[in-house]
Amino acid sequence: MVIEVNRITKRFEAFTALKNLDLEVRPGELVALLGPSGSGKTTLLRIIAGLEFADEGRILFDGTNAGDRQVGERRVGFVFQHYALFRHMTVMENVAFGLRVVPRDKRMANADIEKRVMKLLSLVQLDRLAGRYPSQLSGGQRQRVALARALAIEPRVLLLDEPFGALDAKVRKELRRWLRRLHDEMSLTSIFVTHDQEEALELADRVVVMNNGAIEQIGTPEEVYNMPATPFVYEFLGNINRIDCEISHGKARLWGVEVTAETHDGTPVPSGTLKGHAYIRPHDITFIDPSKQEGAPAVVRHVAAAGPTARIELAVEGIPHLIEAELPRQQYLELGLRTGQSVTIAARAARVFPPAAE
Amino acid sequence: MAAGKTHKDRKVSPLTESVAVRACLIGLALLFIGAFLVLPLVAVFTEAFAKGVGAYVDAIKDPIALASVKLTFIAAAIAVPLNLVFGVAASWAITKFEFRGKSLLITLIDLPFSVSPVIAGLIYVLLFGAQGLLGPWLHSMDVQIIFAVPGIVLATMFVTFPFVARELIPLMQEQGTEEEEAARSLGADGWQTFRRVTLPNIKWGLLYGVLLCNARAMGEFGAVSVVSGHIRGLTNTMPLHVEILYNEYNFAASFAVASLLASLAVVTLLAKGGLEWRYGHELAGSRG
Numbered sequence: 001m002v003i004e005v006n007r008i009t010k011r012f013e014a015f016t017a018l019k020n021l022d023l024e025v026r027p028g029e030l031v032a033l034l035g036p037s038g039s040g041k042t043t044l045l046r047i048i049a050g051l052e053f054a055d056e057g058r059i060l061f062d063g064t065n066a067g068d069r070q071v072g073e074r075r076v077g078f079v080f081q082h083y084a085l086f087r088h089m090t091v092m093e094n095v096a097f098g099l100r101v102v103p104r105d106k107r108m109a110n111a112d113i114e115k116r117v118m119k120l121l122s123l124v125q126l127d128r129l130a131g132r133y134p135s136q137l138s139g140g141q142r143q144r145v146a147l148a149r150a151l152a153i154e155p156r157v158l159l160l161d162e163p164f165g166a167l168d169a170k171v172r173k174e175l176r177r178w179l180r181r182l183h184d185e186m187s188l189t190s191i192f193v194t195h196d197q198e199e200a201l202e203l204a205d206r207v208v209v210m211n212n213g214a215i216e217q218i219g220t221p222e223e224v225y226n227m228p229a230t231p232f233v234y235e236f237l238g239n240i241n242r243i244d245c246e247i248s249h250g251k252a253r254l255w256g257v258e259v260t261a262e263t264h265d266g267t268p269v270p271s272g273t274l275k276g277h278a279y280i281r282p283h284d285i286t287f288i289d290p291s292k293q294e295g296a297p298a299v300v301r302h303v304a305a306a307g308p309t310a311r312i313e314l315a316v317e318g319i320p321h322l323i324e325a326e327l328p329r330q331q332y333l334e335l336g337l338r339t340g341q342s343v344t345i346a347a348r349a350a351r352v353f354p355p356a357a358e
Numbered sequence: 359m360a361a362g363k364t365h366k367d368r369k370v371s372p373l374t375e376s377v378a379v380r381a382c383l384i385g386l387a388l389l390f391i392g393a394f395l396v397l398p399l400v401a402v403f404t405e406a407f408a409k410g411v412g413a414y415v416d417a418i419k420d421p422i423a424l425a426s427v428k429l430t431f432i433a434a435a436i437a438v439p440l441n442l443v444f445g446v447a448a449s450w451a452i453t454k455f456e457f458r459g460k461s462l463l464i465t466l467i468d469l470p471f472s473v474s475p476v477i478a479g480l481i482y483v484l485l486f487g488a489q490g491l492l493g494p495w496l497h498s499m500d501v502q503i504i505f506a507v508p509g510i511v512l513a514t515m516f517v518t519f520p521f522v523a524r525e526l527i528p529l530m531q532e533q534g535t536e537e538e539e540a541a542r543s544l545g546a547d548g549w550q551t552f553r554r555v556t557l558p559n560i561k562w563g564l565l566y567g568v569l570l571c572n573a574r575a576m577g578e579f580g581a582v583s584v585v586s587g588h589i590r591g592l593t594n595t596m597p598l599h600v601e602i603l604y605n606e607y608n609f610a611a612s613f614a615v616a617s618l619l620a621s622l623a624v625v626t627l628l629a630k631g632g633l634e635w636r637y638g639h640e641l642a643g644s645r646g
Binding site: 049050051070071072073076077078080082084085086087088089097098101102149150152153 | 536537539540541542543544545546547550554555558559
């Protein structure tokens with residue numbers, strides 16, 4: 001199903017949670033809403049679900065307006081952050097709930113409801129725990145019950161609010177893969193909210209990076225990671241070195257190389273001299289031959305070499321904070337870097353933005 | 359010696375005190391409970407049976423005493439269910455929805471706790487009494503509220519109004535609205551959500567509130583005393599009847615009726631304790 005979010009604005013008293021926001025989710029897509037807390041991602045998800053209503057704008061499901069329909073009429077499967085399982089019902093009754101509240105004339109026979117529920121429970125591998133109460137389950141099991149319960153009503157859309165937030169790292173990884181498989185097998189259209197970039201980048205087809213109630217960038221995980229559209233996305237996704245620099249006539253000099261400055265909204269960079277920031281990913285820092293003209297002299301301050309990549313902290317002249325570089329283990333060994341050693345570094349790729357107009 | 363032993367015993371909790379301090383504190387607590395709770399209860403029953411079982415039975419079988427028992431039950435039977443409905447409705451509104459004037463409503467619910475019951479009774483006399491605001495109109499309609507059963511029910515309701523809501527509001531606040539939202543997202547309508555999700559989650563808190571409300575409804579004296587008019591066999595509840603008998607120096611009969619009232623309270627407490635003991639884990643679950 002196609003979900004269109006059309007110029008949505010939502011205010012909570014004086015606070016504007018969403019500002020004139022547009023988004024289109026295509027059928028079969030798994031989309032992540034990624035952002036820090038307070039960025040409006042959960043509010044957006046709840047508006048799509050119908051648990052919250054927008055002050056302005058429209059929500060379209062397959063082209064028809066869903067904005068004035070109640071949550072129960074939208075046929076969305078919503079998985080809550082803390083699962084919101086009915087604590088006084090067994091796992092079985094939790095999953096059956098959506099089927100039992102259907103008006104009598106449209107309701108399935110009891111035996112059919114039980115059959116459907118058991119099928120769903122075996123899908124989430126919980127058929128043996130059908131008689132348990134939520135308080136008797138682990139976090140991962142509760143999460144799967146919540147999912148089975150949401151899927152029982154055969155939703156057209158699956159919406160998940162921080163689905164793995166409360167789980168420990170190992171269970172989280174397992175459930176992540178499992179959710180991806182489930183999404184593909186059931187050919188659902190799914191949107192999930194997360195503040196965990198790793199989760200968004202690994203699981204989603206497209207990532208929507210949100211900040212302050214607006215969308216900073218929409219793209220595939222590769223696009224948002226490799227080509228961040230704004231300084232915010234740069235700083236939010238992955239590790240980054242931010243270096244103060246001076247932009248003069250749209251260009252900045254960084255470590256002996258000229259870099260063209262750009263703005264995140266495509267407007268021309270103001271002429272004249274202004275302060276800006278250069279962004280360099282740690283893995284884009286290279287160690288070069290000191291005899292070359294370009295590059296910047298630096299001193300190795302600390303090396304953390306456990307694992308497949310080595311992290312090197314460098315003190316660079318004129319920069320008050322340490323610069324972080326990452327090298328594949330093999331290359332690190334070949335260079336034979338040690339603490340205290342003097343090196344020359346360069347940036348393989350760097351982007352310069354003027355300060356964001358607040 | 360005792361202190362030395364505690365000192366050597368390394369397994370003792372770091373929060374504990376010496377034996378002497380413990381004995382002293384526990385002794386004080388027991389003394390207090392004994393003097394203020396157990397002793398009066400024992401006294402009530404001793405006095406009630408002071409003239410023998412025959413006199414006790416006679417005092418209770420007295421038609422006027424039976425009428426007071428009946429009136430007490432009628433007042434409770436009307437006030438408790440109504441306060442149950444209002445209490446649930448108020449807590450539901452306060453905890454599951456946002457609206458203007460919410461804190462004012464919470465304050466109003468607490469009003470009966472902070473106002474003296476006598477004043478509560480007086481309010482009704484001033485409103486519905488012969489000289490009261492609505493008195494002449496009520497008289498022309500041939501409706502009597504003050505010095506009659508409706509006044510007693512009204513006063514009882516006023517005094518017991520906060521019990522259910524006060525028990526439910528913190529519980530429902532803690533439980534939040536996620537389960538209700540989940541139910542709605544699964545297609546349940548408002549009534550189904552309330553009956554299948556909210557109500558089962560609050561049933562133990564509700565039972566507590568009802569028990570406390572009932573205990574107070576049966577024992578209320580001040581407010582009821584003001585509106586009752588003390589007409590024997592007609593508008594006297596049990597607490598009022600106890601007072602009348604006592605003022606007539608009919609101590610044995612007075613304490614006999616008082617012992618009935620005390621028994622009701624004890625039964626209520628036992629019921630509460632029994633429920634806690636029997637369904638303790640479920641109770642913990644509904645709060646967790």
